[in-house]
Amino acid sequence: MNDFLKISGLCAQIDDNGTPKEILRGLDLDVPKGEIHAIMGPNGSGKSTLSYVLAGREDYEVTGGSAHFMGEDLLALEPEERAALGVFLAFQAPVELPGVNNANFLRTAVNAVRRARKEDELDAVGFLKAVRAETKHLHMSDEMLKRNVNVGFSGGEKKRNEVLQMRMLRPKFAILDETDSGLDIDALRIVAEGVNSLRGPDFSALIITHHQRLLDYIKPDRVHVMAKGRIIHSGGAEVALALEAQGYQQYLEAVA
Amino acid sequence: MSESVALSPALGSFLARAHEGEARELLARQGLPQRRLEAWRYTPLRDVDRIGFEPPAHVSLGEAEALLARLAPEARSGFRVVFVNGVLVPELTRLPEAVILTAPDAPLLADRPLSVLNSALQQPGLSLTVPAGVEAGQICLVSLVSGEEPVSTHLAHQVTLEKEATLTLLDIQSGEGAYLANPSLTVSVAEGAHLTHLRVQQDDVRATNLTLVNASIAEHGTYDSFTLTLGSRLSRHEVLAHLGGKHATVHVNAAQLLAGTQHADLTSVITHAAPDCNSRQTVKNVLMDAAHGVFQGKIYVDRIAQKTDGYQMNQALLLSEKAQIDSKPELEIYADDVKCSHGATVGALDDEQLFYLRARGVPYDTAKAMLVRAFLLDALSLVTDEAAYALLDQRVEAWWLNREG
Numbered sequence: 272m273n274d275f276l277k278i279s280g281l282c283a284q285i286d287d288n289g290t291p292k293e294i295l296r297g298l299d300l301d302v303p304k305g306e307i308h309a310i311m312g313p314n315g316s317g318k319s320t321l322s323y324v325l326a327g328r329e330d331y332e333v334t335g336g337s338a339h340f341m342g343e344d345l346l347a348l349e350p351e352e353r354a355a356l357g358v359f360l361a362f363q364a365p366v367e368l369p370g371v372n373n374a375n376f377l378r379t380a381v382n383a384v385r386r387a388r389k390e391d392e393l394d395a396v397g398f399l400k401a402v403r404a405e406t407k408h409l410h411m412s413d414e415m416l417k418r419n420v421n422v423g424f425s426g427g428e429k430k431r432n433e434v435l436q437m438r439m440l441r442p443k444f445a446i447l448d449e450t451d452s453g454l455d456i457d458a459l460r461i462v463a464e465g466v467n468s469l470r471g472p473d474f475s476a477l478i479i480t481h482h483q484r485l486l487d488y489i490k491p492d493r494v495h496v497m498a499k500g501r502i503i504h505s506g507g508a509e510v511a512l513a514l515e516a517q518g519y520q521q522y523l524e525a526v527a
Numbered sequence: 528m529s530e531s532v533a534l535s536p537a538l539g540s541f542l543a544r545a546h547e548g549e550a551r552e553l554l555a556r557q558g559l560p561q562r563r564l565e566a567w568r569y570t571p572l573r574d575v576d577r578i579g580f581e582p583p584a585h586v587s588l589g590e591a592e593a594l595l596a597r598l599a600p601e602a603r604s605g606f607r608v609v610f611v612n613g614v615l616v617p618e619l620t621r622l623p624e625a626v627i628l629t630a631p632d633a634p635l636l637a638d639r640p641l642s643v644l645n646s647a648l649q650q651p652g653l654s655l656t657v658p659a660g661v662e663a664g665q666i667c668l669v670s671l672v673s674g675e676e677p678v679s680t681h682l683a684h685q686v687t688l689e690k691e692a693t694l695t696l697l698d699i700q701s702g703e704g705a706y707l708a709n710p711s712l713t714v715s716v717a718e719g720a721h722l723t724h725l726r727v728q729q730d731d732v733r734a735t736n737l738t739l740v741n742a743s744i745a746e747h748g749t750y751d752s753f754t755l756t757l758g759s760r761l762s763r764h765e766v767l768a769h770l771g772g773k774h775a776t777v778h779v780n781a782a783q784l785l786a787g788t789q790h791a792d793l794t795s796v797i798t799h800a801a802p803d804c805n806s807r808q809t810v811k812n813v814l815m816d817a818a819h820g821v822f823q824g825k826i827y828v829d830r831i832a833q834k835t836d837g838y839q840m841n842q843a844l845l846l847s848e849k850a851q852i853d854s855k856p857e858l859e860i861y862a863d864d865v866k867c868s869h870g871a872t873v874g875a876l877d878d879e880q881l882f883y884l885r886a887r888g889v890p891y892d893t894a895k896a897m898l899v900r901a902f903l904l905d906a907l908s909l910v911t912d913e914a915a916y917a918l919l920d921q922r923v924e925a926w927w928l929n930r931e932g
Contacts (some may be wrong), residue, residue: 327884329878354888366883370901376884379897384888436887 275301275475276444280336282500283327294320296500301445302483305472309486310479311511312497313519319363321497322448325477326360327353340444354380355387357443358435361462363450365429368420370371373432376420377402381439405438408468409461430458434465445476447467449485456484463488483515496522535559540579541648541679548644550635560640567640569821570763570792575735578928580679580707583612583672590673591616598701598729599669601746601918604786607667607868613650613680619864626663626694630684630735633741641739641765645681645711652682652710659717661808665695665867665914672702672734678915679707685774688720688748695912698726702759705733714750715743718772725915727922728865730758732787739765746801753910753918756791757926770797770832780909781810782919784926785818795882799832799862806836811906812843813899814850815930825857828865835860837867844902845875845897896927 283295291341295338302308312318324331325338327350338345345353368376381401382392393401407527411431421429435444447462466476468488478489486494486508494510495502504510504522513521534542538558545551559576560567586594591611595602600608609619622628632653636642672680688694700708708730716722730736736759738898742750754764768777783791797806806829810818822841843852876898884894903923910916 279785311857326882338831349891350885351888351890351894360886362883362886366879367900368901370904371897376887376897379893380884380887381698383890383893387888440888463661487630 272338274342275304276300276338276340278336278338281324281333281338282335283320283331283333284329285320290452291332293334294500295324298501300495300502302475302477304475306492307466307470307476307478307489308376309491309494309511310477310502311481311483311494311514313481316497317500318481318497319450320444322360322477322479325446326350326358338368351383352387354440355364355384359440359442359445361437361447362444363448365421365433367422369422373418373420374402374416375403377416377436377439380436384440400497402439405435408438409435409465411435426455427457427461430461430474434461437465438469443475445474447476447478449478459485460488483511486511498523530592533558536579539577540581541644544582545647546649546888547896549637550643550649552639553585553643556646557640557643558810559729561646564640565822566794569823569855570757570761572761572791575707575761578677578705578707579673579678581674582605583680585673585677585822585870586611586673588618591619593671594671594673594703595619598653598703599699600852601612601697602667602669602699605665605667608653609669609671610652610682610716611671612673612678613682615651615809616845619907622655623663624659625658626666627658629654629656629685629687630791631683632687633683633711635685635766637895639765639767641709641737641763642711642741644737644880645683645709645739648679648681648709650681650682652684654685655714656687657689657694657720659692660688661692663692663694665697665698667699670700670708672704672706672730673710674704674706674912677705677707679709682710684710684712686722687715688717690717691719692717693721695723695725695915697915697918699729699773700727700736700738701729702734704731706731707735709737711739711741714740716742716744716748716750716932718745719747720745722751723912724750724752725910725912725919726764727753727919728754728756728758728762728764729828729922732758732760732789734759738763739767742765742777743769744775744777745772747774748772749776751778752780753778753906753919754793756781756783756785756793757922759789759791761790763794766795768795768797769803770799770806773803774805775801776805778807778909780808782813782903782906782923783811783820784813784923785820786815786930790819790821792823793821794821796825796827797837799828799835799837800825801835801885802831802835804835805817808837808839808841811903812841812845814843814852815846817847817849817851819850822851822853823855823857824869825859826867826869828858828862828867830859830861832862833864835862835865835867837865839869841871842902843873844899845873846899899927
């Protein structure tokens with residue numbers, strides 16, 4: 272039985288100018304250890320909401336269901352506790368932090384996570400060594416570490432910075448929200464390479480996209496189709512190809 | 528105007544000690560500034576007016592040493608001038624040989640209530656001249672107050688830089704008790720001279736600090752100031768700067784970090800009275816709890832002051848729904864070829880930025896601290912002296928830890 276990521280009957284809503292708007296309506300999803308899953312679905316199906324709810328963003332109110340990660344009640348944890356546990360959300364639009372130096376940010380994050388995981392913190396030298404190894408691997412210039420977090424970064428640089436954070440924080444489960452960046456091939460490739468480099472028995476990922484193209488670079492173990500706040504169909508990698516050829520209509524009709 | 532005011536406890540106690548003369552007469556007539564004065568409408572002195580202030584008690588050398596170690600450890604080494612309870616402590620004072628102590632002759636500014644109060648009760652402060660061409664390095668000016676009863680000090684400092692002289696004045700104000708500190712500093716920067724004035728106001732949170740700086744800057748001279756306001760229940764830092772020669776420069780930068788019911792007012796009047804001068808102001812406010820920040824910045828550009836370059840920015844970060852900022856920029860321009868800009872922003876911490884940091888494992892309090900420091904960076908980074916920057920940075924850090932701890 273899967274005890275890695277288990278989501279059952281998850282319901283969540285957002286405050287839409289005073290009236291609650293239901294976005295997730297009883298979502299069930301299992302991602303076993305070591306597997307990479309993709310969620311595809313039309314705009315407005317709740318894909319991004321799912322990623323934010325799993326990462327712990329406060330604007331969303333969970334009204335029902337559960338999400339457990341390695342036996343822990345994920346929804347009861349603060350965002351930083353989820354990160355320490357090994358959950359990583361790669362943002363579709365990484366946030367700019369003017370006045371926050373990228374290297375300091377990364378070191379603070381890495382050491383906060385290490386502290387929570389009861390590992391020794393990295394000193395300045397140890398951190399520099401670790402981060403240099405990663406920037407080299409990602410073909411990033413060290414100059415990006417001296418800049419403010421994501422400020423003035425190109426789209427590709429932002430994605431590379433997300434992947435750098437992911438590799439430094441060593442998550443067990445990464446959520447990649449690529450809903451809107453489906454057309455930027457370079458950005459997609461960077462993200463895909465980042466995920467593929469971590470692929471292994473102790474790393475799982477959930478890739479959220481509405482274009483099949485990303486899945487040319489990352490081969491998913493399973494593909495889920497999402498609509499109206501629920502998973503309406505699951506299958507192997509062939510589902511993505513079928514979606515590309517025929518669109519979502521076939522699945523939407525099936526549940527209607 | 529010959530109206531007389533009711534004798535408040537504060538005014539009564541001041542007049543009882545005041546030196547005979549014009550300042551005393553003005554004080555008797557005007558009292559402490561009231562809210563109906565436009566320049567004082569955001570900073571009422573009502574509560575101060577209710578207190579009768581005693582002259583401060585004499586402090587022994589041993590006590591002065593202990594106070595210095597406790598309240599201004601940064602002045603442990605190097606050149607320094609130490610005042611405790613309004614009196615110079617010569618045993619703790621060390622000045623570089625190159626500077627000259629002079630007789631004070633600071634002018635009374637009749638239209639400035641803080642100048643009137645300071646002049647009427649004036650105590651001799653630091654009065655020095657850096658001779659032409661001398662690079663005097665850094666001098667630490669430490670003003671400490673300690674007293675069980677409400678006491679008041681009114682030091683008058685005067686710093687004069689002759690042609691092409693340079694000096695960094697690290698001005699530390701601190702103390703213990705419900706006192707009033709009312710210092711004045713008269714600055715005169717001659718041609719090509721450069722004064723860096725870094726002020727750390729970390730007075731007791733029961734205290735009141737009313738400071739007046741009156742600076743005049745000659746051709747190619749620079750008065751570069753930064754104030755970090757952390758202390759006092761109520762404070763006002765009033766800066767008058769007069770750019771009197773071509774290519775003179777003034778910087779009035781500041782950060783005010785306030786919590787509880789603290790109130791801090793930064794008021795500046797910058798007068799461009801010559802062409803080609805440059806004035807810069809970046810003032811940041813971090814306001815917690817029910818703290819209240821005030822910024823009033825006036826740039827006056829005389830008809831003769833063509834090619835003036837004036838910049839003024841005031842920003843507030845409100846960390847609580849009860850925190851408050853009043854911001855009043857004022858431009859008065861009589862020349863036609865000038866570049867003057869001003870702006871003000873008010874905001875809370877950005878939820879998206881906070882979430883991004885937390886999603887990377889950074890705990891909430893650390894994330895908040897990082898964003899507050901980022902907010903202050905534009906202002907703090909204007910302090911180019913590395914040691915001074917480190918001191919300010921460390922003070923900001925300590926302030927934050929005290930609040931969060």
